[in-house]
Amino acid sequence: MNTAAFIVIAIVTLSAAMAAATLRKLMHAALSFALAIVGLAAFFFLVGAEFVGLALVFIYIGAVAVLIVFTILLTRRDVQKDRGFNWSGVLIAAAVLASLTWSILKTQSTAIVAPHIRALTVKQIGQALMTTYVWPMQCVGLLLTAALIGALLLVIEEKP
Amino acid sequence: MNSGFVNHFWFIPAVPFAASLVILSLPNNRRKVAAALAVVGQVLALAMSIMAFATTLQTPDSRVVLNFTWFTFGEQTLRLGFLLDPLAAAMLVMITLVGLCIFVFSVGYMAEDKNFPRFFAYLSFFAGAMLGLVIANSLLLLFMFWELVGLASYLLIGFWIERPAAAEAAKKAFITTRIGDMGFFLGMLWLYNRSGTLLFYDRGNGCLEAAGLATLGASATFIALLIFCGAAGKSGQFPLHVWLPDAMEGPTPVSALIHAATMVAAGVFLVARVYPLFALGAINGVTPSLTVVVWIGVTTALMAALIAIAQADIKRILAYSTVSQLGLMMVSLGVGGVAAGIMHLLAHGFFKALLFLGAGSVIHGCNGEQDIRKMGGLRRFMPMTFATYAVGMMALSGVPLFFSGGWTKEEILHVTAHWPQSHAPYYLVLAGVVLTALYMTRQIIYVFFGEARSASAHAHESPRVMTMPLIVLALCAIFFSVVLTPAWPWLDAYLTGEGVRFDLARLIQPMLFLSLVLVGSSVALGVWIYRKAGVPNGKRPANVDPLEYAQPVLFRFLANKMWIDELYQQTIIGVSWMCARLSDWMDRFFWDGLVRGFGACGQIFGIFTARVDERGINAGVDETAAGARGLGRLLSAAHSGQIQTYLGAIAVGMLALLLLYAWLA
Amino acid sequence: MTPTLQVFLIVSAALFSIGLLAALSRRHAIFILIGIEMMLAAANLNFIVFWRFGPQHQPPVGVMIALFSIAIAAAEAAVGLAIVIAVYRHYRSTNVDEFNQLRG
Numbered sequence: 001m002n003t004a005a006f007i008v009i010a011i012v013t014l015s016a017a018m019a020a021a022t023l024r025k026l027m028h029a030a031l032s033f034a035l036a037i038v039g040l041a042a043f044f045f046l047v048g049a050e051f052v053g054l055a056l057v058f059i060y061i062g063a064v065a066v067l068i069v070f071t072i073l074l075t076r077r078d079v080q081k082d083r084g085f086n087w088s089g090v091l092i093a094a095a096v097l098a099s100l101t102w103s104i105l106k107t108q109s110t111a112i113v114a115p116h117i118r119a120l121t122v123k124q125i126g127q128a129l130m131t132t133y134v135w136p137m138q139c140v141g142l143l144l145t146a147a148l149i150g151a152l153l154l155v156i157e158e159k160p
Numbered sequence: 161m162n163s164g165f166v167n168h169f170w171f172i173p174a175v176p177f178a179a180s181l182v183i184l185s186l187p188n189n190r191r192k193v194a195a196a197l198a199v200v201g202q203v204l205a206l207a208m209s210i211m212a213f214a215t216t217l218q219t220p221d222s223r224v225v226l227n228f229t230w231f232t233f234g235e236q237t238l239r240l241g242f243l244l245d246p247l248a249a250a251m252l253v254m255i256t257l258v259g260l261c262i263f264v265f266s267v268g269y270m271a272e273d274k275n276f277p278r279f280f281a282y283l284s285f286f287a288g289a290m291l292g293l294v295i296a297n298s299l300l301l302l303f304m305f306w307e308l309v310g311l312a313s314y315l316l317i318g319f320w321i322e323r324p325a326a327a328e329a330a331k332k333a334f335i336t337t338r339i340g341d342m343g344f345f346l347g348m349l350w351l352y353n354r355s356g357t358l359l360f361y362d363r364g365n366g367c368l369e370a371a372g373l374a375t376l377g378a379s380a381t382f383i384a385l386l387i388f389c390g391a392a393g394k395s396g397q398f399p400l401h402v403w404l405p406d407a408m409e410g411p412t413p414v415s416a417l418i419h420a421a422t423m424v425a426a427g428v429f430l431v432a433r434v435y436p437l438f439a440l441g442a443i444n445g446v447t448p449s450l451t452v453v454v455w456i457g458v459t460t461a462l463m464a465a466l467i468a469i470a471q472a473d474i475k476r477i478l479a480y481s482t483v484s485q486l487g488l489m490m491v492s493l494g495v496g497g498v499a500a501g502i503m504h505l506l507a508h509g510f511f512k513a514l515l516f517l518g519a520g521s522v523i524h525g526c527n528g529e530q531d532i533r534k535m536g537g538l539r540r541f542m543p544m545t546f547a548t549y550a551v552g553m554m555a556l557s558g559v560p561l562f563f564s565g566g567w568t569k570e571e572i573l574h575v576t577a578h579w580p581q582s583h584a585p586y587y588l589v590l591a592g593v594v595l596t597a598l599y600m601t602r603q604i605i606y607v608f609f610g611e612a613r614s615a616s617a618h619a620h621e622s623p624r625v626m627t628m629p630l631i632v633l634a635l636c637a638i639f640f641s642v643v644l645t646p647a648w649p650w651l652d653a654y655l656t657g658e659g660v661r662f663d664l665a666r667l668i669q670p671m672l673f674l675s676l677v678l679v680g681s682s683v684a685l686g687v688w689i690y691r692k693a694g695v696p697n698g699k700r701p702a703n704v705d706p707l708e709y710a711q712p713v714l715f716r717f718l719a720n721k722m723w724i725d726e727l728y729q730q731t732i733i734g735v736s737w738m739c740a741r742l743s744d745w746m747d748r749f750f751w752d753g754l755v756r757g758f759g760a761c762g763q764i765f766g767i768f769t770a771r772v773d774e775r776g777i778n779a780g781v782d783e784t785a786a787g788a789r790g791l792g793r794l795l796s797a798a799h800s801g802q803i804q805t806y807l808g809a810i811a812v813g814m815l816a817l818l819l820l821y822a823w824l825a
Numbered sequence: 826m827t828p829t830l831q832v833f834l835i836v837s838a839a840l841f842s843i844g845l846l847a848a849l850s851r852r853h854a855i856f857i858l859i860g861i862e863m864m865l866a867a868a869n870l871n872f873i874v875f876w877r878f879g880p881q882h883q884p885p886v887g888v889m890i891a892l893f894s895i896a897i898a899a900a901e902a903a904v905g906l907a908i909v910i911a912v913y914r915h916y917r918s919t920n921v922d923e924f925n926q927l928r929g
Binding site for chain 1: 840874878902
């Protein structure tokens with residue numbers, strides 16, 4: 001695993017995430033979010049989970065980010081207004097970060113380097129999905145269908 | 161030449177791409193900057209192409225391969241690469257040279273257009289994609305660039321988006337070529353499945369090298385035919401030729417660059433590139449896939465030449481002529497004359513671009529009129545355009561000795577005559593040559609000779625920026641023949657990787673006399689038929705074509721493009737329309753009924769449970785609810801209704817758990 | 826030196842906290858959703874990283890959980906954004922401070 005690549009990806013991901021959380025313009029924030037997801041996918045590629053990385057890119061950028069952009073466009077009239085910023089949220093987030101970092105650093109068993117493993121093939125993932133995880137997969141399919149129908153019902157225009 | 165450059169020849173397509181990106185980011189009023197950038201990008205690409213060409217000259221039969229890993233996916237590695245061999249180098253020089261002429265011509269032709277920078281951005285984009293296509297060393301990479309040139313073609317045909325015909329033509333071109341590309345894609349998948357690689361050349365492991373070809377076996381025929389589908393779509397071969405004449409709705413420089421000289425030739429190039437696949441297992445130089453290529457090519461060549469005779473639009477005549485010439489190239493490839501086909505491709509690139517630009521100059525001079533029956537006598541108003549157009553016409557008709565088209569056509573006739581399978585293609589191709597000379601004579605008589613008619617009365621010569629490219633291309637069309645003659649077949653030897661020697665005796669051969677007689681007599685025939693074109697003669701009114709007067713039914717059949725468009729409308733499009741209607745009906749009545757039936761079942765069940773609920777369970781629940789209400793009132797004070805407060809509370813709770821854990825550990 | 830498990834976990838913790846920040850501090854409903862998506866993504870990173878650094882199993886459990894959680898996140902985003910649109914139609918606003926009908 002390449003340290004230089006790790007540092008570059010970490011900087012890109014975290015700064016894009018920060019931009020997504022703090023930018024004033026909603027559209028810019030949504031695009032930064034997409035960039036942060038690209039960085040995360042790059043992490044997945046770095047550790048050898050290419051399939052998950054690709055799935056992340058397809059689903060988050062292809063679907064979720066596009067949905068977010070659509071929603072922004074549909075609720076456009078409202079985004080121009082300036083909004084306040086809740087500083088208590090910053091306090092809580094900082095406290096969570098500090099305590100998480102502290103507990104990670106304190107746990108000695110995490111200071112290890114990656115073992116050498118055989119490459120994970122799509123075939124293995126496919127086999128696992130179709131054997132061990134076949135029920136969870138069907139449930140996820142049902143869930144996605146339900147979410148689809150639910151989302152449609154929520155936004156359907158009621159005829160007067 | 162410096163060896164450093166050889167390893168970076170992928171720069172050649174990169175430069176026009178970069179120019180296109182920069183132009184796109186310019187504001188719309190920086191017209192001069194945009195044109196200058198595009199032209200400079202093209203000049204750089206030309207210079208680098210010549211350098212690349214020079215490197216391939218030094219070592220005969222050279223092949224520079226640059227392969228790289230695109231990405232690794234689990235245990236699969238996808239590799240792409242670039243390839244520089246004589247075929248690619250010759251194409252590079254032709255594309256950049258013709259492209260440069262057309263870019264300069266466009267500066268004059270598009271001067272009035274309000275989207276001038278966008279036009280040059282698209283042109284540069286196209287040039288980059290086309291150059292990339294030529295030097296791709298992987299079928300996948302070639303396919304990517306293939307689709308990019310398709311995209312550029314779509315954008316440029318529909319450049320005048322406000323004209324409905326242009327938008328329609330762009331759509332038609334895209335969808336028709338997509339049908340072919342589907343076959344190409346399937347062929348590519350099949351090839352990958354069998355050979356495990358899409359690289360053409362990879363130190364003995366590529367799919368076009370002996371080891372790779374050995375894995376294919378009998379499936380090679382089908383793979384080759386599927387790939388040929390893509391080539392037929394791009395090169396406008398029957399039955400996918402219908403988009404090319406309609407593509408003339410785009411600006412004329414686009415027709416010259418994309419739909420005459422370069423992109424439509426990509427199909428021929430593709431067949432030449434994967435030729436080992438077509439020729440695998442050949443007996444006496446004949447394989448089933450090559451036979452299909454020959455017959456498709458012959459059909460296309462003859463049919464398009466026939467249709468061209470009855471067209472009235474100056475660009476449409478040239479478009480059908482392009483289709484016909486591409487068919488000729490396919491025949492040449494099919495009968496085994498790869499070098500002859502590619503030489504005709506290169507020569508055709510020059511003179512057809514010349515003809516299209518000449519047509520553009522004529523249209524420009526006649527204020528946008530494209531109907532040749534309304535022109536006439538332009539020889540006097542536009543002398544420079546006339547002279548260069550005549551050169552192009554003679555090169556296309558195949559006048560021997562001085563014009564490049566004559567030599568390459570002879571070469572094709574020569575290889576076709578020696579095809580062992582059948583002699584029919586040879587005679588049909590001869591008929592095509594006669595027809596070509598005939599329709600070009602007709603066009604040139606209508607446009608440049610006789611009396612001035614309505615559209616040409618106020619014609620004027622085009623500005624220098626437009627005539628200079630014409631002169632350059634005319635010179636190319638003439639001097640290109642120097643390297644083509646049988647006495648010194650330098651280009652042939654270069655493409656096949658053999659040595660060349662000068663032998664004047666080979667210049668004189670029967671084929672030369674045959675084509676001299678053939679072309680001469682058909683030009684004479686054309687002059688005799690059309691001598692009174694455009695003026696009333698006997699009972700014939702002025703606006704009726706002499707052939708139309710003699711054979712009205714046949715002429716109408718040809719003028720309506722053999723009703724192929726109408727046939728497609730009735731059959732393929734009609735059938736898909738019917739299918740769409742049928743599925744619509746199924747959805748509305750059959751599936752909807754099913755869904756409603758299920759819904760009704762659920763409703764009945766719901767009514768039943770509601771009864772049970774009301775009678776049996778409600779009473780007990782009421783009591784519990786009273787107790788809960790009291791507790792709820794107590795807790796509701798903590799609920800502000802603000803979702804972020806809840807979220808914050810969750811986070812604080814998590815924090816508390818973390819601290820608890822830390823304290824315990 | 827190659828990155829250890831620790832630094833990966835710290836990056837993921839930072840991503841999680843940034844998501845939390847977005848969800849807690851911004852007033853716009855869509856930001857809250859973006860924040861939640863980021864927190865989920867950070868959790869996914871943890872799963873993947875633990876799979877990579879831990880003992881290898883067949884099937885790869887961490888990868889499978891990450892895949893399922895991505896699918897669920899997609900469903901969540903669809904429903905969440907639909908709710909935002911529905912609420913916007915009702916209140917003509919996307920400011921979460923104005924949505925307090927559930928106040929006790």
